[in-house]
Amino acid sequence: MTARPTQRARWLSVLSLTLWTLLAWPLQAAEPGLPGLSVTASSLELAQHVRDIFRQAAPRLAGLTGGQPSRIKVEVAQDREAFDRRVRQLGGPEWAAGLAMPGRDLIVLRSPKQLTQPQDFRPLLVHELTHLYLARQLRGRSAPLWLEEGLAMYAAGEGGFALAGTMAGGVLSERLKPLSLLESRFPAGAEEASLAYAQSYYLVSYLINAYGPETLPRLLRELALGRELTAALRKSTGRSLAQVEADFHEAMTSRFSWLALLFAGGTLWALVALGAGVALVWRRGRQKLRLRQLGELELQGKKDLGPKRIWPPPPRRGDVLEQAGLVKPASPESYPGDAGKDGG
Numbered sequence: 001m002t003a004r005p006t007q008r009a010r011w012l013s014v015l016s017l018t019l020w021t022l023l024a025w026p027l028q029a030a031e032p033g034l035p036g037l038s039v040t041a042s043s044l045e046l047a048q049h050v051r052d053i054f055r056q057a058a059p060r061l062a063g064l065t066g067g068q069p070s071r072i073k074v075e076v077a078q079d080r081e082a083f084d085r086r087v088r089q090l091g092g093p094e095w096a097a098g099l100a101m102p103g104r105d106l107i108v109l110r111s112p113k114q115l116t117q118p119q120d121f122r123p124l125l126v127h128e129l130t131h132l133y134l135a136r137q138l139r140g141r142s143a144p145l146w147l148e149e150g151l152a153m154y155a156a157g158e159g160g161f162a163l164a165g166t167m168a169g170g171v172l173s174e175r176l177k178p179l180s181l182l183e184s185r186f187p188a189g190a191e192e193a194s195l196a197y198a199q200s201y202y203l204v205s206y207l208i209n210a211y212g213p214e215t216l217p218r219l220l221r222e223l224a225l226g227r228e229l230t231a232a233l234r235k236s237t238g239r240s241l242a243q244v245e246a247d248f249h250e251a252m253t254s255r256f257s258w259l260a261l262l263f264a265g266g267t268l269w270a271l272v273a274l275g276a277g278v279a280l281v282w283r284r285g286r287q288k289l290r291l292r293q294l295g296e297l298e299l300q301g302k303k304d305l306g307p308k309r310i311w312p313p314p315p316r317r318g319d320v321l322e323q324a325g326l327v328k329p330a331s332p333e334s335y336p337g338d339a340g341k342d343g344g
Helices: 007-028 044-065 080-090 118-138 145-156 161-172 190-211 215-224 229-237 239-264 266-300 316-325
Strands: 037-040 072-076 098-101 106-109
Touching: 037 044, 044 072, 044 118, 044 145, 044 215, 080 098, 080 106, 080 215, 098 118, 106 118, 118 145, 118 215, 145 190, 161 190, 161 239, 190 215, 190 229, 190 239, 215 229, 229 239
Parallel strands: 037 072, 072 106
Antiparallel strands: 098 106
């Protein structure tokens, strides 16, 4: 015979279910005003952090791409093992920090504590969100890789001095890749791949600055209609692919040639060394001036204090000549007395 649950047990069961619902719901429910957003994370604070980033980034992403996904699911892995396991299930690379799956409207991310710099979590999320926005606007079509990665970096604000240095080096050495080689894949080598990402970022930035903020949405709409890249660029910019590429190279040469010189042949380090040398000379000059001023004050204010005791005592003149090999060593009896007397 099975015992019937007591009133207390029933209340505990209801309370446990209620608590579980209250804890789980904020992690998976859609954000009001942003239809379709759901977040799964290890804490309420992290889930809310994701929502805050999305709320701030969504309007800009919609403006850059001209569209918006109908729904987005964001999963933030609790630890490295959970991330690796989920990425294996999805068939993605385990070395990545984040993974966007447009076909599933899904983003999987490492948690901030797993990143080398926790503050990189925000640009990481925006970068992956951009891929979903692009996929929504392209409607199953594909964009050139330089456009997709360059726009994701631009939206996430992944520029900076390091990226500028990479681009400057590419301009100086004339190693910028033709866009035809960056449409479907980037180079395998780390250095060449870094230059490809930098070139993509600055090309997207150039298109926006040169032709206006509506350029990219128009370009993506043309690509979504199945137009070739050259025709899509002419529709959105009035220039052919070859003309855009030539204009871009000229703009980058003008922009980065002066900066590239700083990175060539150790010029940057030479400038740093020169600055350090100037600072050292200035510092020594200041020290000499200070010592001279102190000496003058000592002569003016301490003449009545009698002879100053020196420590350690100065060597005898005879000791100095003996060390130089100019005289024979004298016996101690020849110069008895205090250390301050002259032995010569």
